[in-house]
Amino acid sequence: MIVETDGMTDTLERARVSGQSRGEVIREICRHLVPFQTGERPITGDTVIAKDLTIDSLAIMDMVMELEDHFDISIPMNVVAEIHTVDQLADTIQKLCARR
Numbered sequence: 412m413i414v415e416t417d418g419m420t421d422t423l424e425r426a427r428v429s430g431q432s433r434g435e436v437i438r439e440i441c442r443h444l445v446p447f448q449t450g451e452r453p454i455t456g457d458t459v460i461a462k463d464l465t466i467d468s469l470a471i472m473d474m475v476m477e478l479e480d481h482f483d484i485s486i487p488m489n490v491v492a493e494i495h496t497v498d499q500l501a502d503t504i505q506k507l508c509a510r511r
Contacts, residue, residue: 431482431508436501439481443474444497456498482508 441454447466448454458464460471472491478500479485484507486494494500 431505433501433505436482436504437497440478440497440500440504443477454497456496456501458497459495460497460500461495478504484508484511 437456444454444458444460444464444466447464447470449463449465452463454464460466461468466474475486475491482504484504486503486507490503494503
């Protein structure tokens with residue numbers, strides 16, 4: 412028996428990613444940021460990535476590229492430059508996922 416999906420697998424995968432809740436997006440971001448956490452201070456939506464964590468600009472770009480791969484999106488450089496907090500990064504990811 413042959414079943415043709417007409418790209419249904421790709422469609423379902425995109426729906427799964429774009430349908431992720433805000434909490435799931437923030438958890439994925441935090442998973443990448445945990446190695447840069449300072450002390451006992453938790454990473455929250457208000458965490459300023461470059462200021463509150465021990466992360467340099469190269470590590471930030473590496474993290475952004477990993478998040479782009481994970482969510483199958485592309486964040487323009489000019490947008491990356493305007494992202495300061497975890498909440499702003501999560502908002503950007505959700506907006507870009509919704510556009511697909």
